[in-house]
Amino acid sequence: MGALVGLGVGLGLLLVWSAFTMPRGRARGPAAPGRLRRQLDAAGLPDVAAGGLVALCLGFALAAALLVQAISSTPPVAVVFGVIAGYLPVAIVAGRARRRLRELAEVWPEAIDNLASAVRAGLSLPDALAGLAIRGPEPLRPAFDAFALDYQVTGRFGDSLDRLKDRLADPVGDRVVEGLRIAREVGGGELGRLLRNLSGYLRDDLRTRSELESRQAWAVNGARLAVAAPWVVLLLMSAQTEVIQRYRSATGVAILVVGAVVCVVAYRVMMRIGRLPTEHRILR
Numbered sequence: 001m002g003a004l005v006g007l008g009v010g011l012g013l014l015l016v017w018s019a020f021t022m023p024r025g026r027a028r029g030p031a032a033p034g035r036l037r038r039q040l041d042a043a044g045l046p047d048v049a050a051g052g053l054v055a056l057c058l059g060f061a062l063a064a065a066l067l068v069q070a071i072s073s074t075p076p077v078a079v080v081f082g083v084i085a086g087y088l089p090v091a092i093v094a095g096r097a098r099r100r101l102r103e104l105a106e107v108w109p110e111a112i113d114n115l116a117s118a119v120r121a122g123l124s125l126p127d128a129l130a131g132l133a134i135r136g137p138e139p140l141r142p143a144f145d146a147f148a149l150d151y152q153v154t155g156r157f158g159d160s161l162d163r164l165k166d167r168l169a170d171p172v173g174d175r176v177v178e179g180l181r182i183a184r185e186v187g188g189g190e191l192g193r194l195l196r197n198l199s200g201y202l203r204d205d206l207r208t209r210s211e212l213e214s215r216q217a218w219a220v221n222g223a224r225l226a227v228a229a230p231w232v233v234l235l236l237m238s239a240q241t242e243v244i245q246r247y248r249s250a251t252g253v254a255i256l257v258v259g260a261v262v263c264v265v266a267y268r269v270m271m272r273i274g275r276l277p278t279e280h281r282i283l284r
Contacts, residue, residue, distance in 0.1 A: 034050060036050040036053055036054070036090075037050045038169075039090075039093050039094055039097055040053065040093060041166070041169035042097035042100065042101060042169050042170075043093050043094075043096040043097040043100055044096070044097075044100050044169075045093070045096075046166075046167065046169075053089060053090070053093065056089045057086045057087070057088075057089050057090060058086065060085045060086050060088055060089060061082040061083065061085050061086030062082065063085070064078075064081050064082050064084070064085030064086075065078045065079060065081065065082030065085075066078070068081045068082070068235075068238060071238050071239060072238035072239075072241070072244045073241065073244075073245070074238070074244050074245060074247050074248055075248070076247050076248065076252060076253045076256050077234065077238060077244060077247050077256070080231075080234075080256055080260065081231075081235065083260075084231065100139075101170060101171075103139050104139060104140070104168070104170050104172065104173070105172060105202070105205075105206055105209075106206060107137035107138075107139055107140060108140075108172050108173070108176070108202055109199045109202045109203045109206070110136075110137050111132055111136045111137050111140050112176065112195050112198055112199040112202070113195075113196075113199050114131075114132060114135055114136055115128050115129070115132065115195055116191075116192050116195035116196055116199070118131055119191055119192055119195070120192050125157075125180060125183070125184055125191075126151050126157055126160075129144060129147060129148070129151075129164075129180070130144065130147065130148035130151065130152075132144040133145035133147070133148050140168075142167075143164060143167040143168050144164070146163070146164075146167055147160055147161075147163070147164045147167075150163055150164075157184060158181065161177050161180065161181055164177060165177050172202065175198070176198070179194055179195075179198070219270070220271070223266075223267055223270040223271060224267075226266075226267075227263045227266070227267045230259060230263065231263075
């Protein structure tokens, strides 16, 4: 009996010691998507892999570098335009994401009004959401059509809402979806009022943002023109062999590097000064 008690005490002390000395393993949830993956989702390209976009960038960079090298026979200039061409697909995806978010922001008030009318008419919340696939704004119809099919197949409202958020990849959509989820779980007595208030807030925000964007458009376009102009001139000079060959020297390479750094820093500073606050997806 004494040996059994001693064994139990020793085992307990060992467990206490291990709790303070053994390394703790962190519980890992699902990995957060990378920046490229978030950009592709926001641009409405969920079927495009981030690796595919990287491969496309590398292909553009290699093709542009070889083409400029064949024209100018100046490796530093070829490398510069290869880097610019490699960034081009990322810039196109980022621009598409901004346009899509702006487009969704313009149609969300109409979609919420439609949803509030359906709920007020007595439709259930899943049926009202599925109805947006037919009566909702055109940019939102594919996502809600997929939601209707998903809910019809699975019957799980919460999981269908999660997949709807992934398809939309939109901060406003996240807020709407989470509001609907809470209304579904605790009872939607105030759902109609919530939707009307949200619709009014989104309209006011859209009106204010549109005015600010129209005023800052000249600054944004001026910054882009100022950054692009020197490189357009350099590209035109690539056909003049006796001029472009000067960039083969160490001084020419230093000028290219300093010019590229100055352009990037100046453009980022200009865009940051004129940038409007953007809403992030905190309810993913």
